[in-house]
Amino acid sequence: MRNNSPSELPLYEQIYNVVRQIPPGKVATYGQVARIVGKCTARMVGYAMSALPLQSDVPWQRVINAQGKISPHGDGIGTLLQRQMLEAEGIVFDSQGKTELDRFGWHGI
DNA sequence: CGGCTGACTCTGG
DNA sequence: TCCAGAGCCAGCC
Numbered sequence A: 001m002r003n004n005s006p007s008e009l010p011l012y013e014q015i016y017n018v019v020r021q022i023p024p025g026k027v028a029t030y031g032q033v034a035r036i037v038g039k040c041t042a043r044m045v046g047y048a049m050s051a052l053p054l055q056s057d058v059p060w061q062r063v064i065n066a067q068g069k070i071s072p073h074g075d076g077i078g079t080l081l082q083r084q085m086l087e088a089e090g091i092v093f094d095s096q097g098k099t100e101l102d103r104f105g106w107h108g109i
Numbered sequence B: 001c002g003g004c005t006g007a008c009t010c011t012g013g
Numbered sequence C: 001t002c003c004a005g006a007g008c009c010a011g012c013c
Helices: A011-018 A032-037 A042-050 A078-088
Strands: none
Touching: A011 A032, A011 A042, A032 A042
8 A cells, every 4th residue: 555654745745645535526625625634724735736737637626715616727727627627527606606515515535 | 045936714894 | 795914835946
């Protein structure tokens, strides 16, 4: 097993590790991921996501803000792409671009 | 080694 | 309901 010693892994990698655990069709908030990692804040998660390319092994698209909405980032291309990918997974957005965390929110493992 | 940047969240008005 | 400010930390140049 890859030593699961998180202390040896960079914080960003720990965050990515948690994000990879989010199952398809579900979404998690930055704060939620931060809470699972237990040693970083919601901002750290957002910063870590920004360091990821649009195409990566990490389902960064499933990470949204506490309002259940997608935070605008980049030129907006990534934001729109995120919404499209989430819709492709079955996530539904209302006219406000908001999703129901109560229904699609990830509860953790 | 110093400084800058960044996809959040909360509270108050 | 919307706007503004503060707190927070790691990675990169």
